[in-house]
Amino acid sequence: MVSNASLIYAKPPHGAPVPGETIKRVVDDNFDPETVALNGGILVQAKALSMDPYMRGRMRDPKVKSYNQPFPLDKPLLTLAVGVVVRSEYDGIKPGQIFKGMFDMSEYAVVPAQLVKMGRTIENKEELPWSTLLGACGMPGATAWCGLYDIGKPKKGETIFVSAASGAVGQIVGQLAKREGLFTIGSAGSDDKVAFLKEIGYDVAFNYKTTSTEEVLEQHQLDIYWDNVGGATLDAALKNFRHHGRIIACGAISEYNVPEAERRGIKNCKSDMNVVTHSLRYQGFIVSNHNQDQFNAEMPQLVKSGEVKIKEHVTKGIDNGESFLDMLEGRNFGKAVIVFE
Amino acid sequence: MVSNASLIYAKPPHGAPVPGETIKRVVDDNFDPETVALNGGILVQAKALSMDPYMRGRMRDPKVKSYNQPFPLDKPLLTLAVGVVVRSEYDGIKPGQIFKGMFDMSEYAVVPAQLVKMGRTIENKEELPWSTLLGACGMPGATAWCGLYDIGKPKKGETIFVSAASGAVGQIVGQLAKREGLFTIGSAGSDDKVAFLKEIGYDVAFNYKTTSTEEVLEQHQLDIYWDNVGGATLDAALKNFRHHGRIIACGAISEYNVPEAERRGIKNCKSDMNVVTHSLRYQGFIVSNHNQDQFNAEMPQLVKSGEVKIKEHVTKGIDNGESFLDMLEGRNFGKAVIVFE
Structure with missing residues (x-):
């Protein structure tokens, strides 16, 4: 058993999200990485979770249409993230690999098969920090x-x-x-x-x-x-x-x-x-909707070499949503990411 | 000597142009088609004068920049028009030809050389009405x-x-x-x-x-x-x-x-x-800024044959600007044109 903290979407905000109210930290003290059901998906231990402005658009009344789905209530926010695979029931993905894709804003997340399919494993040959894989190279x-x-x-x-x-x-x-x-x-x-x-x-x-x-x-x-x-x-x-x-x-x-x-x-x-x-x-x-092959081929090296400089705003661990609100209101300085040691 | 009526731009309107005030009909009773100076341009007798919404944009304070020049005060409005050439000092243009281009909203208009250059003589092989040359085919x-x-x-x-x-x-x-x-x-x-x-x-x-x-x-x-x-x-x-x-x-x-x-x-x-x-x-x-060759080649025949139907809102002769205001406020029904017998 481990404790597993998540950032939960509790209700649609009227204006700005309210930390501790419309979004909040919830800890599951009885999370068992060994036995949690995967149903064909994978279990990852998060290394970095992206916080992006568009996520505000998913915090809406489900009746309002948009290009993406509204976040479901009382579940963790879903975001682009990187993590290390702990267990896998998904063909071709093995424990120890780095997975990059959409998963819950949680320390440990079960990624269902349909989201695994939309993500990918990466090698990170340039040995960039986890956060950079979600920022300049994400x-x-x-x-x-x-x-x-x-x-x-x-x-x-x-x-x-x-x-x-x-x-x-x-x-x-x-x-x-x-x-x-x-x-x-x-x-x-x-x-x-x-x-x-x-x-x-x-x-x-x-x-x-x-x-x-x-x-x-x-x-x-x-x-x-x-x-x-x-x-x-x-x-x-x-x-x-x-x-x-x-x-x-x-x-x-x-x-x-x-x-x-x-x-x-x-x-x-x-x-x-x-x-x-x-x-x-x-x-x-x-x-x-755009082809990203050229970006994926060139950007990591541009960052690694310093030809493109980057600034990241890194928060350690999951908070009550304060860092998410900071990002929305411009108090971050550079790409906003939550990382874990 | 003939009388020559014009629609004059008297002052910039605050909201809608006011007929008789910001635009108005003025008649020159001593206009002499035989002797009026052409300075290298041509004299036309107007057959049809176009009234278009964009002209409202030229009725502005000269300090406000836009893609076109503001209309000069106390002169006739300038518009796209067709007329028959009465006299010409411009190479290649002869009395009796049909001229289509920008000229003053007047019964008789002197078209300076630089505007003659931007216009053209047309044949109107399809024998379309004057108004149509400014509407569907204009x-x-x-x-x-x-x-x-x-x-x-x-x-x-x-x-x-x-x-x-x-x-x-x-x-x-x-x-x-x-x-x-x-x-x-x-x-x-x-x-x-x-x-x-x-x-x-x-x-x-x-x-x-x-x-x-x-x-x-x-x-x-x-x-x-x-x-x-x-x-x-x-x-x-x-x-x-x-x-x-x-x-x-x-x-x-x-x-x-x-x-x-x-x-x-x-x-x-x-x-x-x-x-x-x-x-x-x-x-x-x-x-x-767009190439109009294909339009010029195909449209007159589409109109002549009735494959493209048209509706025109024709006013006879120059008024005090009432028909211009009607066009701006949607009381016209189809292309708004002033024609002369």
Whole structure:
């Protein structure tokens, strides 16, 4: 018998999730790794659990449709994670292997066969930290790669603006864009984060809490805007585009925690006819629909060699959801991950 | 000497243009077609003058940037038009030819050389009415053609929704889409217009003033939305898309007359993450940047043969701007044109 802590989804939040209430730590003191039923799946001991903004979207009333399923109540949150296989009833997977895929936010998790099938075992030849396998070399890194190349189609000499630029995705976008010869502008929410943006090569970096995004962008003409935040920032970007600009719609974190009726909306999108008059393309994508072979082949080495620098926000062990809320509200600095020793 | 009536741009409107005040009819009683200076341009006698929603955008404070120039004050509105050449100082253009291009909203207009260069003489082999040369076979028709094929990329079996579907552009979009094997849904603002939509082959047609757009669209899954109106209609469409849907951003007539601070904005675009979660592409275009050769080659015959049906809203002669305001506020029924006997 071991104790097994999980982060449980207790009820849909109205605005922001409330640690200890809508999400909370629950410990099973009678978890038996030797005998727990696997039903054709595998048992993993978690090494790292990813915390990502999109997860807020699954904390919803099941009646609201979306691209993903709502989280079931009173179960652990499900997330992208890496762990070491303890037992397996799944063909081709053996104890000791590293499994990367979706599983419960728990110290020990039973991964049902259909989720095992969607994940994979990895070798981690570059010996990157567990957290990095979920960050720069995981879903956020792949999002940056596929979004920039497949949707943004960057050309040397163009200008890109990235919001939430020090975040898990933004920090990779800026560095990839720089490698392609773009002029890069990034915004973030603290002076520390701005210093980091300069360190990783952003040409212009500013703290949107102390500097007006509108005033900074007025001095530039954008070809690409990587939109992580939506709302007023997107509106400001829309006013400063060159013709044939592209907006990569990656997220709208400024509005995730805002109930529908109170949302600000986008006012410059059609109102000022900017999308029409500048022939803009505003396009969303889901990274899992994109081919990630090139990313998987190149990114680990770029990180290992230091050509792409990364910043991670690592929490040790499962808490009551405070670190998840920090991530949603921007108090993390870099990719937010829970790790276990 | 003849009298020469013009529609003059007198001052920028705050909301809607005011006939007789911000735009008004002015008559020059001493216009001499024989002696008026051409300075290398041509003199035309107008046969038809186009009235289009985008012209509202040129009635603005010159300090506000856009893709086109603001109209100069105290001059006639400039528009796409056809006329017969009376005199010419421009190489290759002779009296009696039909000229199609931008010129003043006047009975007689001097077209300066740089505008002559951007226009062209036409033969009108199909002997279409003057008005049609500005409608289905003019800019609105080309907008429908290039927007649908180049931006919408329609595939047989898909579903398209067109707002302002009985308008100059919408009526062509629906018929072209139907020819490509799409299921077509159109909205318009009166029962007469809805009857016309059914007559020209729309599979579903409804009056958005008496039927809820949201309720109609909930019964369908869209692949393409041709957006002529923006605002709440765009929001309703955004909730009912299949994955990889396309929104052709053609206009936002619901917000042209609304001052910036009072605009509604788009709330479902990023807020509900629809653009992201459904991998939507929302794209604007300017028809003059698109190749129109195929349109020019095929459209006149489609109209002549009746394969594409058209509806025009014809006003005889220049008024005080009432017909222009009618067009902006949807009281026209089909392409709005001023014609002269």
